[in-house]
Amino acid sequence: MERGTTPVAGPSPFHGVPWHGLLRGLLTRRFGNTRFSSQRPRPVDLANFLIQLLNSVQYGLLLFMLAAGLTLIFGIMGVVNLAHGSFYMLGAYLAYALSAQLGSFTAAIVVGTGLSVVFGLALERLLFRHFYQREHLDQVLLTFGLIYIFEESRSLLWGDDVHGVPVPPLLTGSLPLTDTLSYPVYRLFMMAICVALAVGLYLLIGKTRLGMKIRAGAFNRDMTESLGINIKLIHALVFAIGVALATVAGMIAAPVSSVYPNMGASVLIMCFVVVTIGGIGSVRGALIAALLVGLVDTFGKVLLPQVSSMGVYMLMAAVLLWKPEGLFKS
Amino acid sequence: MTAHASSLEALPTGLKAALAVGLAALSLFPFVGSDFYQQMVVRMMILAIFAMSLDLLQGVTGLVSLGHAAYFGIAGYALAFFTPPGEPVSLWWTLPAAMGLAGAAALVIGFFVVRTRGIYFIMVTLAFAQMVFYLVFDNKALGGSDGLYINFRPDAGVFDLENKRVFYYFTLVCMLGVFVFLRRLLWSPFGRALAGIRVNEHRMRAVGYGSFGYKLAAFTLAGALAGLAGYLWGAQSGFVNPELMGFHQSAHVIMMVILGGMGNFAGAIVGAFAFEIMLDVFKDLPAIGGFETGKHWQLWMGLFIVAVICFAPRGLLGLAQRLGARPGAPDA
Numbered sequence: 007m008e009r010g011t012t013p014v015a016g017p018s019p020f021h022g023v024p025w026h027g028l029l030r031g032l033l034t035r036r037f038g039n040t041r042f043s044s045q046r047p048r049p050v051d052l053a054n055f056l057i058q059l060l061n062s063v064q065y066g067l068l069l070f071m072l073a074a075g076l077t078l079i080f081g082i083m084g085v086v087n088l089a090h091g092s093f094y095m096l097g098a099y100l101a102y103a104l105s106a107q108l109g110s111f112t113a114a115i116v117v118g119t120g121l122s123v124v125f126g127l128a129l130e131r132l133l134f135r136h137f138y139q140r141e142h143l144d145q146v147l148l149t150f151g152l153i154y155i156f157e158e159s160r161s162l163l164w165g166d167d168v169h170g171v172p173v174p175p176l177l178t179g180s181l182p183l184t185d186t187l188s189y190p191v192y193r194l195f196m197m198a199i200c201v202a203l204a205v206g207l208y209l210l211i212g213k214t215r216l217g218m219k220i221r222a223g224a225f226n227r228d229m230t231e232s233l234g235i236n237i238k239l240i241h242a243l244v245f246a247i248g249v250a251l252a253t254v255a256g257m258i259a260a261p262v263s264s265v266y267p268n269m270g271a272s273v274l275i276m277c278f279v280v281v282t283i284g285g286i287g288s289v290r291g292a293l294i295a296a297l298l299v300g301l302v303d304t305f306g307k308v309l310l311p312q313v314s315s316m317g318v319y320m321l322m323a324a325v326l327l328w329k330p331e332g333l334f335k336s
Numbered sequence: 337m338t339a340h341a342s343s344l345e346a347l348p349t350g351l352k353a354a355l356a357v358g359l360a361a362l363s364l365f366p367f368v369g370s371d372f373y374q375q376m377v378v379r380m381m382i383l384a385i386f387a388m389s390l391d392l393l394q395g396v397t398g399l400v401s402l403g404h405a406a407y408f409g410i411a412g413y414a415l416a417f418f419t420p421p422g423e424p425v426s427l428w429w430t431l432p433a434a435m436g437l438a439g440a441a442a443l444v445i446g447f448f449v450v451r452t453r454g455i456y457f458i459m460v461t462l463a464f465a466q467m468v469f470y471l472v473f474d475n476k477a478l479g480g481s482d483g484l485y486i487n488f489r490p491d492a493g494v495f496d497l498e499n500k501r502v503f504y505y506f507t508l509v510c511m512l513g514v515f516v517f518l519r520r521l522l523w524s525p526f527g528r529a530l531a532g533i534r535v536n537e538h539r540m541r542a543v544g545y546g547s548f549g550y551k552l553a554a555f556t557l558a559g560a561l562a563g564l565a566g567y568l569w570g571a572q573s574g575f576v577n578p579e580l581m582g583f584h585q586s587a588h589v590i591m592m593v594i595l596g597g598m599g600n601f602a603g604a605i606v607g608a609f610a611f612e613i614m615l616d617v618f619k620d621l622p623a624i625g626g627f628e629t630g631k632h633w634q635l636w637m638g639l640f641i642v643a644v645i646c647f648a649p650r651g652l653l654g655l656a657q658r659l660g661a662r663p664g665a666p667d668a
Contacts, residue, residue, distance in 0.1 A: 142455055144645050146402065147644075147645050148641075151642040154638030155642070275466045278462060282456060330452050331452075
């Protein structure tokens with residue numbers, strides 16, 4: 007940029023008084039993007055505490071859906087997938103587009119899940135399959151390139167505007183907690199879906215024949231293959247499950263978070279934090295880490311808004327000092 | 337060692353000659369290029385310094401940092417803070433201070449991340465860089481999402497950096513200095529130890545090299561050199577914003593190193609130039625009918641990155657070497 011042609015005249019008001027300005031900023035900082043209506047709770051306010059607790063659990067469960075796919079895809083195929091956040095964004099936009107098209111949120115979720123599985127299978131077959139044995143560096147760049155492609159395709163298909171997705175009429179109500187405070191039913195519905203999927207995932211991996219093959223493939227790929235198990239099919243399925251989990255998370259989050267460009271990016275970073283804390287490849291670790299991150303993030307915003315964006319990373323740093331490979335190394 | 341041939345650790349004579357031609361072209365460029373292109377080449381040279389600093393981690397030591405832009409940005413912000421609104425500030429203390437800050441941040445973050453490896457390292461470097469990003473982005477005193485202006489280029493005393501041509505040559509000298517320094521480092525005992533860690537860390541530990549210290553030193557040094565690039569960027573553009581330390585910037589610089597070819601620093605320079613030229617080409621694509629192709633540069637960039645990874649994973653220098661052709665000079 008040419009000096010003198012700077013579009014906005016003048017430096018920022020704090021310019022030139024760095025230390026004083028920094029200090030004042032840190033003391034008076036406020037957060038614009040608190041996700042939840044969070045007035046500072048009075049110290050002994052059980053209902054408010056309960057609401058924050060529910061919020062943190064809901065956020066944690068949503069993160070789990072994303073992190074579970076990420077950790078599975080890494081643990082079983084050894085692929086680091088930066089484009090995982092894009093699947094979340096894709097889900098949200100699918101919920102927006104399909105619910106407008108089909109006129110029903112439920113139908114949108116069903117059709118969207120089907121589409122995401124097909125999408126995951128195609129992506130695995132065309133690209134990811136060839137990268138399982140490649141270096142992490144190549145995988146990082148491949149999936150970074152995919153982020154650009156997905157973002158731009160989203161822009162071409164649906165534009166760059168922010169869209170709201172209506173909460174389905176059945177779930178619009180609120181559950182009263184006290185005379186003045188209540189909790190939206192839709193958020194409870196989200197939690198229920200997440201818990202159901204988490205239990206489903208646990209049963210699938212831990213208790214079924216397919217799950218046994220998945221675990222065997224993660225443990226020793228060559229041996230599993232020589233026992234006559236179609237490991238390529240297993241990998242394709244795991245990848246599609248991961249994509250579908252992220253997409254469903256995006257779809258059910260859409261009515262709460264609304265739908266906007268680049269919504270996958272911040273979620274991706276949080277997923278990385280969750281997977282790092284939980285231990286790569288461990289679904290159980292992802293669940294516990296996601297709930298922890300949800301707690302730290304939500305209560306950090308309420309109790310210590312000055313440093314809340316740091317809290318989660320502090321947690322990660324502490325875990326790394328204590329256990330460099332995560333809480334539950336698989 | 338087979339690693340030599342593949343990563344061009346020792347530069348072949350043909351390549352050295354090509355680089356010399358490129359250097360000659362760069363040093364003559366201000367006499368032929370217009371102001372606009374001169375500024376563009378300055379940006380490319382700054383990014384080349386940035387890419388070389390990452391190459392020390394990525395190509396030499398085998399550490400893929402997805403958060404390298406944080407140190408680039410920290411030094412840029414340091415300059416913004418050091419520069420008062422009404423007058424320039426001396427280059428001679430702000431440059432070491434900015435690099436020192438970037439290096440100190442790398443030392444602290446490195447202390448946590450260097451103990452991880454492989455995929456963890458990628459994710460943790462990214463997470464810490466995002467932490468720095470949000471710290472700045474959410475903080476009004478640090479300029480928030482709008483960034484900060486730097487009204488004056490640093491004052492060097494003996495030469496005038498406000499002069500475009502002087503700044504051009506100053507950047508060129510910095511780039512050359514970093515290149516020569518890193519090439520010397522590569523063949524020093526320290527550089528050999530880093531390369532050994534890349535090839536086989538367990539074996540290095542077994543022969544008595546404490547890999548933690550070496551990796552942390554490399555991480556810190558790379559952070560400080562990225563700080564040099566960030567400082568120059570701030571001085572050149574007169575403006576810093578959180579995007580400088582964002583995830584995309586980190587990924588772009590990885591791409592530059594890959595595009596040129598890793599582990600020899602010459603590739604990083606070639607890659608930085610090639611990447612910026614591609615970016616410029618994509619952004620300037622003509623409209624086809626009502627469809628503005630240039631506006632959707634991210635799509636072409638994404639396809640380009642995917643194509644490079646699929647078809648030329650060892651970069652341009654590797655590709656040139658494989659085809660047996662003389663590698664092109666980084667033309668300006």
